[in-house]
Each structure stands twice: as structure tokens, then as C-alpha cells.
Amino acid sequence: MNGIEIAYTLYIIVVILLSLIAIIYTRAESHKEFLTKVYTLQISEQLNLQNIQNISANNNHEREALLDALRHIIIHSYGIDHSILCKIIYINSLDKYIMKVLFSTWSSYRKARMLHLLSYLPHNYEVTKLKRFRHSNDADIRRGALLATLADNPSMAIANISKLKHELSAIDITHIISLLRRNLLPIACEPLLKSPNKNLCLLGMAIVSNFNITMAEQELHSILSHSRDQRIIREAIFTLCSIGSTLQSRPLRQQIIAGGAEFRKTLCRHLSVEGYSIDTIRQIIPGRDSLLAEKIILSHKRQLYTSSEVS
Amino acid sequence: MKKCTIIIHSSCKLLLTYLGQSLLPCCSAIYHTQTTHETLSLNESIHPDLIIVISTSPLLKSPQLIQGLRGKSTHRPLIFVITWQLSEQVVIGLLEMGIDQYMTFPISVERLRSKVTAINYMLSV
Secondary structure, three states: OOHHHHHHHHHHHHHHHHHHHHHHHHHHHHHHHHHHHHHHHHHHHHHHHOOOOOOOOOOHHHHHHHHHHHHHHHHHEEOOOHHHHHHHHHHOOHHHHHHHHHHHOOOHHHHHHHHHHHHHOOOOOOHHHHHHHHOOOOHHHHHHHHHHHHHHOHHHHHHHHHOOOOOOOHHHHHHHHHHHHHHOOOOOHHHHHHOOOHHHHHHHHHHHHHOOOHHHHHHHHHHHHHOOOHHHHHHHHHHHHHOOOOOOOHHHHHHHHHOOHHHHHHHHHHHHHOOOOHHHHHHHOOOHHHHHHHHHHOOHHHHHHHHHHHO | OOOEEEEEEOOOHHHHHHHHHHHHHHEEEEEEEOOHHHHHHHHHHHOOOEEEEOOOHHHHHOOOHHHHHHOOOOOOOEEEEEEOOOOHHHHHHHHHHOOOEEEEOOEEHHHHHHHHHHHHHHHHO
16 A cells, blocks of 8 residues: 555545534534424423423533523513523523533633523522633623623622723623613613713713613713713714714814714714715715715615605 | 414524414414515415514515515505614614514513404404
8 A cells, every 4th residue: 555545545534534523513503403492492381381390401412402592582582480491490400500611611612602691591690700701811701701790780780880991892882782671771871971981981872872862962962072082982973873963063073074084984884874864964074975975875775765665 | 262373484493483482372373484485475375464574684675575465455464573673764664664563672472472462352353
């Protein structure tokens, strides 16, 4: 057997092994998908009938599927009976399983996934143990730990956010808002907008734009006049757009001009999506920068609305 | 009381399972579809009372879909859209296209069930 034949044989063996691994992985994934579907069916049946029968997950594979089913139900609905979900978690020791995986795995992805799962589940876990993950260098892990902490004690959410040493990213804020929506927590946005803490101010503006609080317009204009932070100024302008403000004030015009061409382009896109007319955008953004808005407004999606209105 | 027939259109199998199972007590039959073509052909064969679309994209991609589903009849079947999108433009656009209800996730299953029960009453009168 010469060298070429040996290499060829090895190549064939590697290809066969890789194919086998791919087949096993695909089968495991499809089995997990099937299990998740079965668990979803069982849980929704129990939620309908308000009774607790035994939903059991006997191994880690089944526990992962059960966790996925629970997460799916919790994300998509509110007002469900949490005592039933708690019972399922308790019977199958899902909280202990998550904690075990969290502290034993080396994978950052799995850690982040487990922390995110914790933030969705009814709270049976010890939050103090998550402290080390809140200072992780991995943004996903840090976000997961923050969400789990906030979900554990929603009444202390603002205090916990104000203590953060890092700046919240746009995706962090989106996750926090979805958590607030899920827990139906009413938060007064005015104190947040007036807060000197940057994270709280950003969260306040996200609440204003998500819940369309038009009464906060005055505070947003005040931020534009007094703030020196470029991110806060930009977020304030975007928030004003999202609540449908007239955008005519002088500080706002000055900030738009000072923002640079790239910012004006982003703003143009934002204004078009929020439904401002071409004439209004031309008034707000003078010159060639507003040409982009015309393109966006006349794009396929806009034409779609127009055609549906005509028909 | 007469119970309605429902088609749930979604590309997510888990959501189909969850909503289907949740609405089962208050309807006579639930059919699941994953593509627009499936929804259209099933609509022609079973004539449902309600179609729940769990996405805005099928309706935004083809604005004539609602006309296709309803044919010449004015308001049958009823069309509910459940989605994550909160954008005012999308909501107004879809309502102008002719959908009957626009709901956003997370939804209350109880509330959705009460809406289906209201349709049952309407059918029984």
C-alpha cells in the first residue's frame, strides 16, 4: 500500500465519520424537537385543565427539551398559572439542572443560554450565586446574568441597573424591555429620563418609545438642550421620532446638523420608517441627505401600503 | 352552542401546537398550516370561520391574500393577526387591508379564547 492509497483510505474514513456524526446530530436534534413539541402539548393541556399530572424528564436531553417548551410558552403568553409551571420545574429539578450546567460547563454559549433560561422561568434559584457572571467579559453571559437578577426581583430592577458599571447596549435594553413587558411591571419613565445615570436615562427613553408615551416629549427636549453625551442625544432624537414629535425645536435642529452625515442618513431611515412625509423630512434634514428618505418611502414596502389603500 | 372552525397559520411548529391546544376547548376543529399556499387550499376546502395568522409577512408580501381568502364574501372568514410587531404603520396597514384583530405577543390565552367564544356566540345567533 503506497502513500497515496493510505491518504485516500484515511480521507474516506474521515468523510464516513463526519457523515455519521452529522446523521447522529441531526437525529438528536429532530428527536429534541419532537420532545419539545410533546412537552408543549402536555404543558398547554395542563394549563387548560388547571390540573397537575406528572410531566417527567428523565435525562438531560429531555430536560433541555422541557426547558425549551417552558421558555416558549412563557415568552409567548402572559396570565398563565405559574404555580403549575413551578410544580413542573420542581418535580424535574430543572432549576438545579440549570445551576449544575452553569457552573460545570466551559462553553460561554451554554452559560449564556442557561442564564437566559433562568430569566424566563418562575424564580426558584439563588440569585446571589449569579453575581460572578454579572462581571463576565462575555457580553451574552453578562446580559443573561443581569436579566436573571432583574427577573428574580422586578421591584429592585431600577436599583440594580443603576449599579451597573458598564454601559447598556441596544440589545441589552431590548431584552430588559421585553422582560418588563412580560412581567407587566409599570415603571414611571419621567424619573428615569431625569436621572443622571446614563443607563437609566437610556432605559427611560426605550420605555417612552416602546410604550409610545407622548407626554414625555418635554423631558426629551430638555435632554437635547442639556446633555453632552452623544449617545443620549441621538437616542433622544430617535425617541422623539418614534413618538411622532414635530421635531421643530432649535436645539434639535442644531444637534442634527452637528451629528454628521452618517447620523443624518440613519435619522433619515428612521424618519421614513416612522411615517414622516418627504416634505417634513426635507424640512428637518436639509440638502442632499434627505434624498435617501424618498428612496425608502417609494420602496416596495411603502408601495405595498399605498396599493392596499387604493384597493 | 355552535363552535367555530379555525385555521392557524404559522411557520413555528411549537406555536402551532401551543395555540392549537389552548383553543381546542372552544372550537370544533383546528387546522395547522405553514405556508400561504396550504392556507389558501385548506380555506377553499373547509371554509373556516376564523384564520389566525402568526406573522405579518404573508399578508405584507401579498396584499391580495385577504381577498383570496374571503373571495366575494365580505367578512368571512374572520382574520386575526398575532405578531411581535408594534409598529403603528404595520398595524394600520394590516387593518386597512381588512384584518379583524391585531394582537401582539405576549398574548393572554384566556383573552384569545374569549374572542373565539364571542365568534361562537355570533355563529349560534
